[in-house]
Amino acid sequence: MAVLVVQWSAKRQCHAKGASEAESNERVVLGGNAAGKADTIVPMPIHPIVIYGEPVLHQRAEKITDFDEELARLVSDMHETLDASNGVGLAAPQIGVGKRIFVYHAEDDAGIRRRGTFINPLLIASKVPDTRPDPDDETEGCLSVPSLDFPLKRADRVTVNGVDETGQTVSLTTEGWFARIMQHEYDHLQGTLYVDRLDRRWSKKWKKEQTANGYNVPGRSWTPGVDPDPFGH
Numbered sequence: 001m002a003v004l005v006v007q008w009s010a011k012r013q014c015h016a017k018g019a020s021e022a023e024s025n026e027r028v029v030l031g032g033n034a035a036g037k038a039d040t041i042v043p044m045p046i047h048p049i050v051i052y053g054e055p056v057l058h059q060r061a062e063k064i065t066d067f068d069e070e071l072a073r074l075v076s077d078m079h080e081t082l083d084a085s086n087g088v089g090l091a092a093p094q095i096g097v098g099k100r101i102f103v104y105h106a107e108d109d110a111g112i113r114r115r116g117t118f119i120n121p122l123l124i125a126s127k128v129p130d131t132r133p134d135p136d137d138e139t140e141g142c143l144s145v146p147s148l149d150f151p152l153k154r155a156d157r158v159t160v161n162g163v164d165e166t167g168q169t170v171s172l173t174t175e176g177w178f179a180r181i182m183q184h185e186y187d188h189l190q191g192t193l194y195v196d197r198l199d200r201r202w203s204k205k206w207k208k209e210q211t212a213n214g215y216n217v218p219g220r221s222w223t224p225g226v227d228p229d230p231f232g233h
């Protein structure tokens with residue numbers, strides 16, 4: 001029981017650090033082997049993921065202007081955090097950093113596995129169909145809304161133009177599921193989460209779940225590889 005208390009208090013410190021100091025990639029290593037090691041601090045690339053209600057998720061992220069080592073480290077940490085989370089995309093605001101960056105690891109519609117980074121992206125999307133989303137094929141989840149998913153209609157085709165962490169131009173045109181990921185991640189940079197876009201029926205369900213799960217208060221996070229996977233991967 002005592003260990004559990006130490007873990008939770010350590011995580012809160014860790015979260016506060018992530019939210020206020022974008023340049024810090026230190027975190028407290030929890031648990032492990034012998035008792036008494038729980039307060040060891042070492043640099044770690046995996047960042048806590050903040051949850052709906054944290055202000056950084058709900059505001060427009062800032063443009064990147066300096067393509068320096070610090071940016072390269074942040075992007076590398078985002079890829080490691082995404083790997084550990086078993087997700088398909090991660091935007092910087094989700095680790096408490098209000099900058100226009102997202103990374104993705106996912107298969108496209110041709111079955112090709114893609115890993116990539118978009119910085120300062122622009123997204124051009126086809127029209128979102130004015131029909132009801134299919135719960136079997138059009139259900140979305142988000143690492144910042146743990147354990148929940150809801151159907152949402154998205155544009156079928158998008159083009160994303162941006163740069164990578166070295167400032168090199170990156171451009172992508174894609175369809176279907178992969179286009180959905182691009183729209184979801186781009187939305188994060190605008191301060192919009194997929195649950196903010198649900199139609200009336202699903203929005204009602206989300207509001208209930210939001211209250212039940214406490215996804216309306218700032219200061220909450222979970223850490224991939226430390227906390228249980230909220231999506232059961």
Ligand SMILES: [Zn+2]
Pocket residue numbers: 141142143144184188
């Ligand atoms: Zn998300």
